[in-house]
Amino acid sequence: MTCNLYLGFSRIMTKSFTSEFPHVERYFWTLVNQPKIKKILGEVKQAVSLPPVPSKKPAAQPKETKPKAEPKKEAKKEVEKQAAKAEAAEEEEAPKPKPKNPLDLLPPSKMVLDDWKRLYSNTKTNFREVAIKGFWDMYDPEGYSLWFCDYKYNEENTVSYVTMNKVGGFLQRMDLARKYAFGKMLVIGANPPFKVKGLWLFRGQEIPQFVIDECYDMELYEWKKVDLSDAAQKERVNQMIEDCEPFEGEPLLDAKCFK
Incomplete structure (x- = not known):
């Protein structure tokens, strides 16, 4: 400043x-x-007066008198100019098509992500019976994968609003994945240091590489793929989606959704 x-x-x-x-x-x-x-x-001195405003009008330049070219030479130059333009147009390459996102090339999935996001947003009551059941009815384990994430440096989360802003910034930087992901981020604990844990649904069987490359926050978390054959992990998914409180024995300070 x-x-x-x-x-x-x-x-x-x-x-x-x-x-x-x-x-x-x-x-x-x-x-x-x-x-x-x-x-x-160094020694700072305050301005005593405003600097002069330069004139917008350029200084008048003496007009140069050019000798008139002979009509034949002018016509020849124009023909050569048109030929050069035509040659340049032929050499110009056609615009390259924008490369497709690799996730768009995956086989079609029975799960329509927007349908799930709409169900999640519109369910106000009986969340377990409606939204959670609807999620598992829609979920396609071949087309999508679920991931847990845990913040690596929870000992630094000593101020509640700073921790919540940190999570909010992470979700903003994940915007590039909005078409391919759904996420829940929980800030847990009544007293500092606060814990940050998350659940993410990604298109495909791995975390998309373009997300890892573009969102530096990814490396601040430990990532673990959800094993749906483990009943405890599946129940943990349910609890994170519905903002269950207490979560793992501790109160929720904040819960944010990426959809």
């Missing part, structure tokens, strides 16, 4: 202007006189 204000104070913001903002003045002059900052910026 100080560096951003520096250019204004030193070049265009005169005292008559900045005096209307005494808090900003006090902040700026306090900071620029700190030894470490002063060592970098």
Whole structure:
């Protein structure tokens, strides 16, 4: 902030202007006189007057008188110009088609992701009987896979709103996968450090590579594929989808959905 204000104070913001903002003045002059900052910026002096505004009109240039070309030479040049254009047009390559996402090339799935997201959003009561049952009726284990994720650095989650903002930022950066994924992220615990756990449904049998490449948050989590033959893991999926509280013996601080 100080560096951003520096250019204004030193070049265009005169005292008559900045005096209307005494808090900003006090902040700026306090900071620029700190030894470490002063060592970098040097002695800062406030602008005394506004710099002159350059004229928008370009300086008049003397007109050059060119000798008139002979009509035959002009016609020849025009023919050569048209021929060069035609040749360039032939050499120009056709625009390359945008490569398809590998997930779009997978065999069709009986599960329509938008149908599940709509069911999840519209179910207000009897969530287990309607939404959870509907999820397993729709779920296609050949076309989709389920994954648990656990944040690696829970000991850093000492402030509740910072932890929730961290999860919110992660979901924003996952927007590139919206067409191919559904997710639930839970912030757990009554007291810090808070735990962050998640459940994700991805198209295909692996976490999409383009998500791993583009969303740096992915490496901050431990990922484990859900084993649906394990009744305990399947029940954990149910509890995470419905925001079950308490979850694994602890209260929910927050629950966010990616859909």
